Amino acid sequence: MSDRTLLRDALGHFVSPYDAEFKARVRADYETPDILLREITDNYRISASTLQQWVRAGGWEMRQPHRVDPNNLVGRMLVLLDGQIADLEIVMKNGATEVAMLSKLVTTLDRVLALKERSAKTEKRPSMRVATLRGKIAERLAELNRA
8 A cells, every 4th residue: 555644534535645836846847848757757656647637637738749750750761771771782692582572672662752752741852862772772673683
């Protein structure tokens, strides 16, 4: 059981052990975006549900949900694809297997680019990194077709 004792008023109703000053300190930390919710609940020894109840009941300024920047995600995926191509160039010796793997990479690259185009508000030309990746894959496929 918790080290907090449950207090009751004269009518037998439970009374909150947290005063207005305590809640004001919690609110100040909550409305500071640099402090994680987990840190707040740990520092003040309250549950996440208690914190959310206070936020709703007190009309505190809600935090914005963490959103992933699609451009950052696409960039990370392109770096991974580039690394996979480099690994394939070193490791793969079997032409048929390599062609299949490169084909899969091209499909993945096309999907990543389609995702990026859908998320972008304006139509843009592919970046230099994308053009380089496509060029590497095309060169390797041509080389494998000649062999």
